Amino acid sequence: MTEKTNDSRRNFLYLAAGGLGGVAAAAAVVPFIGSMLPAADTLAASKTEYDVSTVAEGQLVVIQWQGKPVFVTNRTEELLKQLDGHDEMLKDKDSTAIDAVSAKWLTDENRKYRSIKPEYLIVVASCTHLGCIPGYKPSAGRKEWGDSVPENWPGGWHCPCHGSLYDLSARVINGSPAPYNLYLMPYKYKSDTTVVIG
Amino acid sequence: MLNTIMKTKLFGWVDRRTGAEAIIKSQLTEYPAPKNLNYMWNFGSLALLVLVIQILTGIFLAMYYKPSAAFSYGSYTVAFDSVERIMRDVNFGWLIRYMHAVGASAFFVVVYMHIGRGLYYGSYKEPRELLWIIGVVILLIMQGAAFFGYLLPWGQMSFWGATVITNLFGALPVIGEFLQEVLRGGFAVGDPTLNRFFSLHYLFPLLLVAIVGGHIHALHVVHSNNPEGIDLTKEEEKIMFHPYYTVKDAFGVAVFLLFYCYFVFFNPQAWGYFIEVDNYVPANNLSTPAHIAPVWYLTPWYTILRSFESKLLGVVMMGASLAILFALPFLDRSKVRSARYRPVFKQMVYLFFVTVIVLGYCGHSAPTPTLKLIGQIATTYYFAFFLLLLVVPKFEKTKPVPEGI
Amino acid sequence: MRFKQLLIAVGALAVLSFSQSAIANEGGGAALKHAEIDVTDQAQIRRGLTVFTDVCMGCHSATYVTYKGLMDYPEIDLSREAVDELRGDHAITEGMRTELSPEDAESSYGKVPPDLSLIVAARRGGADYIYSLMTGFENDPEGKIPEGNYNKYFTGHRIAMPDPLAWLDHDAEDTAQLEKDAQDVSAFLAFIADPHQNERRAIGCWVMGFLLLLVLVLWRLKVEVWKDVKH
Numbered sequence: 001m002t003e004k005t006n007d008s009r010r011n012f013l014y015l016a017a018g019g020l021g022g023v024a025a026a027a028a029v030v031p032f033i034g035s036m037l038p039a040a041d042t043l044a045a046s047k048t049e050y051d052v053s054t055v056a057e058g059q060l061v062v063i064q065w066q067g068k069p070v071f072v073t074n075r076t077e078e079l080l081k082q083l084d085g086h087d088e089m090l091k092d093k094d095s096t097a098i099d100a101v102s103a104k105w106l107t108d109e110n111r112k113y114r115s116i117k118p119e120y121l122i123v124v125a126s127c128t129h130l131g132c133i134p135g136y137k138p139s140a141g142r143k144e145w146g147d148s149v150p151e152n153w154p155g156g157w158h159c160p161c162h163g164s165l166y167d168l169s170a171r172v173i174n175g176s177p178a179p180y181n182l183y184l185m186p187y188k189y190k191s192d193t194t195v196v197i198g
Numbered sequence: 199m200l201n202t203i204m205k206t207k208l209f210g211w212v213d214r215r216t217g218a219e220a221i222i223k224s225q226l227t228e229y230p231a232p233k234n235l236n237y238m239w240n241f242g243s244l245a246l247l248v249l250v251i252q253i254l255t256g257i258f259l260a261m262y263y264k265p266s267a268a269f270s271y272g273s274y275t276v277a278f279d280s281v282e283r284i285m286r287d288v289n290f291g292w293l294i295r296y297m298h299a300v301g302a303s304a305f306f307v308v309v310y311m312h313i314g315r316g317l318y319y320g321s322y323k324e325p326r327e328l329l330w331i332i333g334v335v336i337l338l339i340m341q342g343a344a345f346f347g348y349l350l351p352w353g354q355m356s357f358w359g360a361t362v363i364t365n366l367f368g369a370l371p372v373i374g375e376f377l378q379e380v381l382r383g384g385f386a387v388g389d390p391t392l393n394r395f396f397s398l399h400y401l402f403p404l405l406l407v408a409i410v411g412g413h414i415h416a417l418h419v420v421h422s423n424n425p426e427g428i429d430l431t432k433e434e435e436k437i438m439f440h441p442y443y444t445v446k447d448a449f450g451v452a453v454f455l456l457f458y459c460y461f462v463f464f465n466p467q468a469w470g471y472f473i474e475v476d477n478y479v480p481a482n483n484l485s486t487p488a489h490i491a492p493v494w495y496l497t498p499w500y501t502i503l504r505s506f507e508s509k510l511l512g513v514v515m516m517g518a519s520l521a522i523l524f525a526l527p528f529l530d531r532s533k534v535r536s537a538r539y540r541p542v543f544k545q546m547v548y549l550f551f552v553t554v555i556v557l558g559y560c561g562h563s564a565p566t567p568t569l570k571l572i573g574q575i576a577t578t579y580y581f582a583f584f585l586l587l588l589v590v591p592k593f594e595k596t597k598p599v600p601e602g603i
Numbered sequence: 604m605r606f607k608q609l610l611i612a613v614g615a616l617a618v619l620s621f622s623q624s625a626i627a628n629e630g631g632g633a634a635l636k637h638a639e640i641d642v643t644d645q646a647q648i649r650r651g652l653t654v655f656t657d658v659c660m661g662c663h664s665a666t667y668v669t670y671k672g673l674m675d676y677p678e679i680d681l682s683r684e685a686v687d688e689l690r691g692d693h694a695i696t697e698g699m700r701t702e703l704s705p706e707d708a709e710s711s712y713g714k715v716p717p718d719l720s721l722i723v724a725a726r727r728g729g730a731d732y733i734y735s736l737m738t739g740f741e742n743d744p745e746g747k748i749p750e751g752n753y754n755k756y757f758t759g760h761r762i763a764m765p766d767p768l769a770w771l772d773h774d775a776e777d778t779a780q781l782e783k784d785a786q787d788v789s790a791f792l793a794f795i796a797d798p799h800q801n802e803r804r805a806i807g808c809w810v811m812g813f814l815l816l817l818v819l820v821l822w823r824l825k826v827e828v829w830k831d832v833k834h
Contacts, residue, residue, distance in 0.1 A: 031290035463807025478725035
């Protein structure tokens, strides 16, 4: 047995041992980090049911879904009319950004309304800037809201934290620090008035 | 690989500011160790490994465990529920829990082997007396950590085991009542007990990290004993820790993992020894299980406790059985270290090992009169072993000890 | 050498006797019957679930088993419809709980029926014990314990639970079916006591295989490296 053979066998074994050790270490990390992902029961609390008929006309309600705040608004005919005429103010009028948070129920017909039934808007109430809950300022213009809204205010939401603005379909308005429209989520109507979110 | 890292600029930057290279070389890579160490010397590094496993798994369990004895449904409590949640809902929670439960027993298996090595080869003798003493401190803290930890699932064994042991402390004169109340936080084991035991269970292993550091430091000053028990004076009798003992320890780790993973994946309850059957029943303070026994690694001391009629004497003797371990280096005055060259001591030590196993068996079983008698005999020998060591060296004819290895 | 052998012998004896004592029956009653169960057998576990919901849930809960779990565990894998039927008004994330209140249970039976989520783990003998218990109802040979409450396998023989499968009244042709029901429900209970057990053993096979390889490589490496040393 020459020195050389010893060395090459030794090196091979070191390499093999190191390789196996690395595999073992990587495999060992998986369950620990994995355990920090949401547990099965946390994930199971993923659907919320709500009766939209309890929301009066023109009223805004905030409910919870997956621990997040959700707006349910009952938009009147008047308010629905306010969705037109300001397309150039919107960053993402067709809700094309972030496919993951748009919803499969979104069609070309309801794109303006961003809801299955035009009168009931259901969106995640976290400002897409840094997460505050925006304030509801539905009437157009500055009569009610003064300087806090721009001159051509179409009605919608105004976030108190850093001033982001959204229209009555929660579409983000140019000039806002928020990059995206308020997020949509999957939901469907179990009956005429009961919606299942999630 | 370590060499490549140590040659980098980054390492050089750190080394200039910490002296890391010198430390790594003197304590690990170029640390001299006897060349004749056998596999009984692997258990120290294995103990360190298991300590790390316990702390790691413990931290992740603590992300989900809730130390509350409040009732949730029927006889289930928030604490018991949280453990079941870990087992069922948390991703890989079942694995982490089983690793922790099996790891607790593995820790004691490894440490008992490590202590056995120390006894047999005289590793507690001059100049390693303090090393041994620190080791006994480690054993005591381990027992404390295990005791606190066992309460946490809040099963029947958890609750009643804690009740019995805290009552033990009550037997001590003068300070007993106070100690009991401070441990329990109430009139009986309950929610306050659970919460503080959780806190202490988290603390003790972290204390261990520091004390193990001291243990290793004390070792590195006097250097390892060896199976022959002789002082090594010649250079060629020693070899560098790296690569010889790093590789040998790695091999030992792999063999250990084989046994450990068998239990974790195929038999985590280990027939009721690692996770006791009664602990799957939620704690009920109005009903004691038919058969209470402490977990296997505490059973020898339980037998010693039960060997005495008087409650106080039982507690005192149990304490004495641990305290006497501290005295060992000073009781055994033989100049010869290793049992290889001490024929009388060798038989005594083997008998001592058998005795501890017998004590364990008695502690685990229901106390019949026969077993009680056997337990008492074993207890007698347990103490006799240490006391005999005061006189044995005077007449023991030791075999001639070799000059070198 | 002789004492070392003695040590090993005593150690082995101790280990053997330790494990023996763990398999015996719970309270020293009759030796248990062996249950033919397979926790990977979906058909058996589903049959067991049916026995559980039809018979046991009249008094017992299994609160750690959620209705959603019945859909999610591959070993049960119920459809959404089947689960909706089982759960009625209860939310799908709720555990399976009996309608029998503890107060009513105490007045009717004298004891609150224990939750069965962990019963197989909580009794010595496990699934064998549950199976034996279910088919162990007899008439008291000493005539002291009333009919339906004497069980051959229960510690002390007086069990508060009255013969749930009506084993006592069965005639010869019912035997096979009742035995099957008892085994099936034991399989279900054995599964739910530790729902990840199959995954655990599967991963375990890979881990053991890997470790055998690792032991081999490290052993050869150790031998190779130690060739330098005269030992």
